[in-house]
Amino acid sequence: MTVDVPKSFQEIILRLQSYWSEKGCAIVQPYDIEVGAGTFHPATTLRSLGSKPWAAAYVQPSRRPTDGRYGENPNRLQHYYQYQVIIKPSPPDLQELYLGSLEAIGMDMALHDIRFVEDDWESPTLGAWGLGWEVWCDGMEVSQFTYFQQVGGRDCHPVSGELTYGLERLAMYILGVDHVMKMPFNDPQKPIALTYGDLFLQAEEEYARWNFDVANTKMLLKHFEDSEAECKAILEKAAKDPKTGKTIIMAHPAYDQCIKASHLFNLLDARGVISVTERQAYIGRVRALAKQCADAFVQTNAGGAAL
Amino acid sequence: MSDLLIELFSEEIPARMQARASADLKKLMTDGLVDAGLTYSDAVAFATPRRLALNINGLTKFSPRISEERKGPRLDAPEKAIEGFVRSMGVPKADLEIREDKKGKFYVAKIETTGRSAVVIVAEVLERVIQSFPWPKSMRWGSSSLKWVRPLHSILCILSDDVESSIVPVQVDGIHSGDTTFGHRFLAPAEFSVIGFEDYVAKLKKAFVILDPTERVDIIRQESENRAFANGCELIEDNGLLAEVAGLVEWPVVLLGTIHESFWDLPAEVLKTSMKEHQKFFSVRNPKTGRIEKFITVANRETKDNGATILAGNQKVLFARLSDAKFFWENDLRTVRADGMTLWRQKLADVTFHNKLGSEGERIVRISTLSKELAVFTGAKPDLAEQAAQTVKTDLASEMVYEFPDLQGLMGRYYSESAGLAPEIVTACEEHYAPLGPSDSVPSAPVSVAVALAEKLDKLTSFWAIDERPTGSKDPFALRRAALGVIRLILENNLRIPLLVAFGKAYPGADKYNLLSFFHDRLKIHLRDKNIRHDVIDAAISKAGSDDLMLVTKLARALGVFLETDDGENLLQGFKRANNILSQAEEQDGVEYSFGSDEKLAQMDEEITLFAALKIEIPVIKFALESDNFQAAMEHLAKLRAPVDAFFEAVQVNTDNAVVRRNRLNLLSEIRAICLSVADLSRIEGS
Numbered sequence: 001m002t003v004d005v006p007k008s009f010q011e012i013i014l015r016l017q018s019y020w021s022e023k024g025c026a027i028v029q030p031y032d033i034e035v036g037a038g039t040f041h042p043a044t045t046l047r048s049l050g051s052k053p054w055a056a057a058y059v060q061p062s063r064r065p066t067d068g069r070y071g072e073n074p075n076r077l078q079h080y081y082q083y084q085v086i087i088k089p090s091p092p093d094l095q096e097l098y099l100g101s102l103e104a105i106g107m108d109m110a111l112h113d114i115r116f117v118e119d120d121w122e123s124p125t126l127g128a129w130g131l132g133w134e135v136w137c138d139g140m141e142v143s144q145f146t147y148f149q150q151v152g153g154r155d156c157h158p159v160s161g162e163l164t165y166g167l168e169r170l171a172m173y174i175l176g177v178d179h180v181m182k183m184p185f186n187d188p189q190k191p192i193a194l195t196y197g198d199l200f201l202q203a204e205e206e207y208a209r210w211n212f213d214v215a216n217t218k219m220l221l222k223h224f225e226d227s228e229a230e231c232k233a234i235l236e237k238a239a240k241d242p243k244t245g246k247t248i249i250m251a252h253p254a255y256d257q258c259i260k261a262s263h264l265f266n267l268l269d270a271r272g273v274i275s276v277t278e279r280q281a282y283i284g285r286v287r288a289l290a291k292q293c294a295d296a297f298v299q300t301n302a303g304g305a306a307l
Numbered sequence: 308m309s310d311l312l313i314e315l316f317s318e319e320i321p322a323r324m325q326a327r328a329s330a331d332l333k334k335l336m337t338d339g340l341v342d343a344g345l346t347y348s349d350a351v352a353f354a355t356p357r358r359l360a361l362n363i364n365g366l367t368k369f370s371p372r373i374s375e376e377r378k379g380p381r382l383d384a385p386e387k388a389i390e391g392f393v394r395s396m397g398v399p400k401a402d403l404e405i406r407e408d409k410k411g412k413f414y415v416a417k418i419e420t421t422g423r424s425a426v427v428i429v430a431e432v433l434e435r436v437i438q439s440f441p442w443p444k445s446m447r448w449g450s451s452s453l454k455w456v457r458p459l460h461s462i463l464c465i466l467s468d469d470v471e472s473s474i475v476p477v478q479v480d481g482i483h484s485g486d487t488t489f490g491h492r493f494l495a496p497a498e499f500s501v502i503g504f505e506d507y508v509a510k511l512k513k514a515f516v517i518l519d520p521t522e523r524v525d526i527i528r529q530e531s532e533n534r535a536f537a538n539g540c541e542l543i544e545d546n547g548l549l550a551e552v553a554g555l556v557e558w559p560v561v562l563l564g565t566i567h568e569s570f571w572d573l574p575a576e577v578l579k580t581s582m583k584e585h586q587k588f589f590s591v592r593n594p595k596t597g598r599i600e601k602f603i604t605v606a607n608r609e610t611k612d613n614g615a616t617i618l619a620g621n622q623k624v625l626f627a628r629l630s631d632a633k634f635f636w637e638n639d640l641r642t643v644r645a646d647g648m649t650l651w652r653q654k655l656a657d658v659t660f661h662n663k664l665g666s667e668g669e670r671i672v673r674i675s676t677l678s679k680e681l682a683v684f685t686g687a688k689p690d691l692a693e694q695a696a697q698t699v700k701t702d703l704a705s706e707m708v709y710e711f712p713d714l715q716g717l718m719g720r721y722y723s724e725s726a727g728l729a730p731e732i733v734t735a736c737e738e739h740y741a742p743l744g745p746s747d748s749v750p751s752a753p754v755s756v757a758v759a760l761a762e763k764l765d766k767l768t769s770f771w772a773i774d775e776r777p778t779g780s781k782d783p784f785a786l787r788r789a790a791l792g793v794i795r796l797i798l799e800n801n802l803r804i805p806l807l808v809a810f811g812k813a814y815p816g817a818d819k820y821n822l823l824s825f826f827h828d829r830l831k832i833h834l835r836d837k838n839i840r841h842d843v844i845d846a847a848i849s850k851a852g853s854d855d856l857m858l859v860t861k862l863a864r865a866l867g868v869f870l871e872t873d874d875g876e877n878l879l880q881g882f883k884r885a886n887n888i889l890s891q892a893e894e895q896d897g898v899e900y901s902f903g904s905d906e907k908l909a910q911m912d913e914e915i916t917l918f919a920a921l922k923i924e925i926p927v928i929k930f931a932l933e934s935d936n937f938q939a940a941m942e943h944l945a946k947l948r949a950p951v952d953a954f955f956e957a958v959q960v961n962t963d964n965a966v967v968r969r970n971r972l973n974l975l976s977e978i979r980a981i982c983l984s985v986a987d988l989s990r991i992e993g994s
Contacts, residue, residue: 074627089449092458095318109493111616113606115555116356118321120444131446131457133319138620139586139604147448147458158450173620275659 003108005174008184009196012105012171013059016083019104020057023097025085028058033256034263037062037123038084038164042255045126045290046297047086048151048160050304054088059167063263065270068208071201074179075169078207079200083165090147090161098135098145098163106174113138121146125262125286127153127294130162142170152294153287168196211270220271224264224282231257231289235296251297258289308348309425311363311475312504313433314463314488318357320456322554324443325354325520328456331441332359339432344370345425353518355557357492360518362504366466369422379403379414389414425466429475433464437479453480463488465502472502490514491557494608515558515608523553530561531603535591538563540601543590545583552587556607562614563591564602564622570629571598573636574721580711581632586625635706639718642705643726651704652697658704663773664814670765671700673814677761680812684804685760687731687753695735696758698723702736716740731755742792745836749799760796760804763789764813767825771817776825790829797856806854823854830856834863842992843867849987858935865937866986874945879991881951882982885975886989888960892972901980904973908966913950913957917974920950925981932984940985951978 031041038060047054068078116133132146144164177183181197234254241248297303333352348365379392396416404415445454462484464475477484487500495514501507535542578599582588591601656668678696682689702719719736731754738750739758810819847863869875906918931939960971
């Protein structure tokens with residue numbers, strides 16, 4: 001059996017989309033707020049809470065301001081893509097499903113050495129943790145595989161299985177490219193062939209400069225505090241909406257403010273204005289918001305509350 | 308007799324937990340079976356990344372039938388008492404027997420415990436063991452309520468004898484036991500059934516699974532050595548890594564790769580650490596160049612291309628990793644060559660050591676001052692010790708140590724050497740953290756010792772000052788280890804350091820006496836391991852000057868030896884007797900008999916002899932003590948044994964003659980005093 005090798009970054013994404021679609025996941029679109037990882041998407045964070053079954057897959061643009069290298073590093077970027085799969089309850093054959101997805105994106109399973117190596121996942125900002133592995137392919141970490149045990153400080157019942165693929169690194173490996181910026185983004189045989197660099201090199205440089213040296217820290221700090229205040233204010237509102245007379249707990253709008261605060265913290269961190277001691281305090285503040293949002297979500301219909 | 312085979316098949320078990328888990332499975336199962344009345348001849352357990360297995364041979368088929376009789380209340384006892392007996396025995400009243408003795412009639416309950424079959428017992432015990440397995444960290448999955456290290460998929464549980472084999476029906480959280488298992492995840496994933504242990508092991512091997520971890524370890528070691536040898540190289544052994552790697556594979560395949568030559572000049576420790584921590588590779592040395600030029604990686608499978616793709620992938624990952632390491636190394640070298648270690652030292656002013664104790668930079672200043680003070684005790688040049696202390700921590704600001712914290716100290720050695728610093732400083736960089744544990748080697752170079760002491764004393768006094776002392780099992784700042792480090796540095800280098808003075812020159816505000824008693828506790832533990840009794844150490848510590856640990860230890864050693872001798876043991880008795888008589892008399896008379904005795908008042912020969920002996924020995928003992936010659940002091944103390952024994956044999960202290968009595972008590976006081984001047988013998992326990 002010869003393996004059908006993909007030609008481009010986008011083909012790998014498309015294949016993952018169709019694979020997980022076929023396996024029954026809702027193909028959700030990326031969230032429209034800056035986040036540090038696919039886990040922050042409410043389709044994962046909030047939907048992993050409560051008792052309702054859930055299956056979703058999506059690409060999530062992720063931003064890590066401190067990882068910016070002006071587009072020079074072969075695989076470090078301040079903006080990159082994660083592919084995220086979340087299934088609740090985690091199916092018994094999740095490992096097999098995952099391995100099937102590697103085959104679908106062109107990995108010859110007869111030639112590679114795939115290993116599940118212990119790696120316990122924890123997100124102090126989300127008050128979340130789980131047990132699982134990092135998945136190694138020939139010694140390279142290609143995915144994170146986690147069974148969520150707690151999110152927003154709440155026990156997960158049932159447990160969600162979460163898969164996170166670092167798309168650039170995985171694609172570079174499959175396509176045999178040494179520098180991310182040289183990776184074909186679309187089909188290189190087409191008249192207008194674009195590389196990853198054609199799409200992102202310019203932006204990487206610009207953001208690296210802004211993240212490290214230009215972003216207005218006073219303003220960011222104020223935004224952080226505004227988001228925090230707004231998140232709390234939203235959740236303090238009475239559940240009953242005076243206008244419609246309906247019970248409307250606003251978990252999602254509050255959670256938006258929580259992830260904004262988290263990203264603002266990351267920006268402040270990249271500007272180097274947060275000391276080691278303060279760091280923990282900021283993370284604790286975001287975690288407190290995440291916990292309140294989780295508490296609110298499980299009281300809503302989508303969160304499995306019987307209303 | 309039957310044989311029992313159990314396999315618990317799950318998703319990948321963390322390598323570091325496997326050995327413990329298989330041992331736990333064996334212990335919990337065999338204990339449970341024995342408690343339920345079964346016996347067995349032997350048991351052995353195994354683990355792979357995906358399974359725990361246990362084989363028990365010679366298991367009895369039934370637990371024994373037991374009949375017991377219990378005596379109950381009398382027939383005329385209150386109804387309540389009879390009802391209570393019936394209830395607690397679980398026997399209907401009609402089935403109770405009535406017996407008679409001298410006092411009358413009473414009830415007897417006969418309890419028959421029928422023997423139970425091994426099948427029932429095994430199922431019961433295994434279910435319980437699975438439900439309450441002591442994983443260090445466990446999890447739920449799907450909608451399960453069961454907790455296991457990772458999702459548990461199947462349970463194989465069969466009892467077999469020469470004739471047949473049958474499944475022991477077990478059911479845990481929806482998982483039903485069977486007689487089947489699975490082979491290697493990729494090479495032979497199909498399900499197959501087994502009839503007994505030998506069949507199980509053989510079929511697993513055919514399905515590319517080597518059950519026994521020691522066998523996997525042997526294969527990896529053997530193959531790695533062979534591969535290295537065939538390439539004219541030698542494997543650098545690493546047993547911890549070997550055990551870990553054996554826990555990551557069911558079918559080990561050893562592959563040898565070459566490190567790109569542009570990385571050969573990196574320090575060997577950097578190559579080793581990077582390859583081990585990130586990739587779990589073994590390092591392979593070329594004996595001709597002495598460099599690490601190759602690596603061994605262990606794959607979990609065979610492939611058509613004999614591992615070519617796997618090796619190429621691993622090599623690529625390694626290239627990226629080592630590019631990072633090389634980048635850090637070269638950046639760091641550039642920095643130190645351009646402006647020495649100054650820039651890093653400045654950077655450390657912004658790094659918090661502890662939020663109540665300021666920055667690493669401030670700590671460096673304190674350690675430098677203290678090192679200079681301690682230099683006189685270790686025989687180092689004070690200025691050199693100070694300069695070394697200013698340098699030893701600077702590698703914490705390097706990029707390499709940021710990436711590989713384990714390389715702290717070692718990188719300091721490389722970088723200070725490149726910065727052209729004095730060899731004593733270079734050595735101190737590497738050695739100043741030592742000793743890190745009871746078996747770690749202790750530095751002896753005077754500069755290293757001064758800085759190593761200062762580093763630890765600063766840590767201890769500063770945490771004492773902010774009241775962060777170890778409690779119970781909690782010692783987050785490893786202060787016990789630091790104190791043991793100081794003790795070993797002092798004892799193994801024969802240093803005479805008044806610790807209270809040293810504390811006073813270190814971080815201000817610590818309760819010095821409390822810290823000293825912490826040191827005494829650690830010293831006791833340290834010396835106990837060297838077979839010195841704790842009461843002997845107490846006796847030595849309780850002497851003045853107990854902040855000089857070298858002296859305390861010397862005294863404890865000499866005292867320990869002395870008390871082992873006949874003279875020592877008897878003199879101790881004499882001391883205790885003198886002490887008792889004196890204490891009683893002093894309490895009774897309300898005076899302290901320390902006026903000195905008068906030889907002229909001695910009446911009996913034994914008394915006179917004792918006076919004479921004391922007259923000779925006391926000055927000698929005092930002189931020996933002044934020159935810290937404890938052995939000599941003990942030897943002369945021993946000479947008092949015979950006259951003291953004879954004195955107590957013949958002389959009655961409490962006579963009617965008040966003058967003679969007083970004189971004898973004063974004599975005892977002198978004996979007590981000379982004994983106590985050597986060590987606090989009242990602390991010595993036992994006869």
